[in-house]
Amino acid sequence: MENFFTILGGMGTLATESFIHTLNQRTEAHRDQDYLNYIVVNHATIPDRTAYIKDSSLENPELKLIDDIKLQSRLAPKFFVIPCNTAHYYFSELEKATEIPILHMPRIAVEAIATHYPEAKRVAVLATEGTILTGVYRExxxxxxxxxxSPSDVLQEKVNRLIYQEVKENKNLNFELYHEILSDVASEMDCEVTILGCTELSVLYDAYDLTKEFNIIDAQAETIHRTLVMMGKKDLEDDK
Structure with a gap:
């Protein structure tokens, strides 16, 4: 296969599924051959990233991620996409393991702020505790x-519950909790923009369009746009 990229997924699987579905929906295609070539690696058994960041005595997911990068590099994709924000804590080590470019999801999300909200100065970040603790977005x-x-402890607990108990554990897209969290951000954090820095939150972003009510940058959506651009495809979202 030529002219393809590789998605390193499974962190979590529903988020990877959402990435692929949204990518295909936003690809201008009128026949099978118009869609993109890509390989999906759904490595669901990679240890939890946040759990390790909070407790380094647990199994380190970095080693398995590096193994995946090295193995997939043999196939020579144009680039890698990792639809897991917390995994970008290991980005520099993953880059060292390959000569193939890796899209940096948090960086792409931050770069998109200037396009969508040019007057923004203060930015709220909703993500796993691991992502918040590592400062991937802060940097x-x-x-x-x-x-x-960053959210207060009370608000972070709500975000944790939405990510882990609702989406990951029960496959439940809890609209009420999602809307409550965004409302809390608007009333408590005095920010012009909210970044959804977790791909489980991206699943909710895809399911419920709240962009007219809240100023949202979804990291996954922006990475999908960058993917389409790099593959020379029109993003159908640009027509909306």
């Missing part, structure tokens, strides 16, 4: 001149 936002604002 990118600072580098681009934004102030990163």
């Amino acid at each position: 990118e936002l600072k580098a681009h001149g934004y102030e990163a604002v």
Whole structure:
């Protein structure tokens, strides 16, 4: 197969499924051959990223991610996409394992702020505790001149529950909790933009369009756009 890219997924599987579905929906295609060539690696047994970040005595997912990168590099994809924000904590080590470009989801999300919300200064980040603790988004936002604002402990608990108990554990897209969280951000955090920095939150973003009510940057949606651009395809979302 020529002219293809590789998706390193399974973190989690529903999020990977959402990435693929949205990518296909946004690809301009009138026949089978118009869709993109890609390989999906759904490595669902990679250890939990946040669990390891919070407790380094647990199994380190980095080693398995590096193995996947090395193995898939033999097939020579154009680039890699990793639809898991927390996994980008290991980005620099993954880059060292291959000469093939890896899209940096948090960086792509932050770069999109200037396009969608050029007046923004303070940016709220909703993500796993692991992503918040590692500062993946905080560093990118600072580098681009934004102030990163993290949720309170109470709000983070709600985000944790939505990601882990609702989406990951029960496959439940809890609209009420999702809307409550975004409302809390709007009323409590004094931010112009909210980044959804977890692909489980991206599943909810795809299911419920709240962009007219809240200023949202979805990291997965922006990475899908970048993927289409890099593959020379029109993004149908641009017509909306």
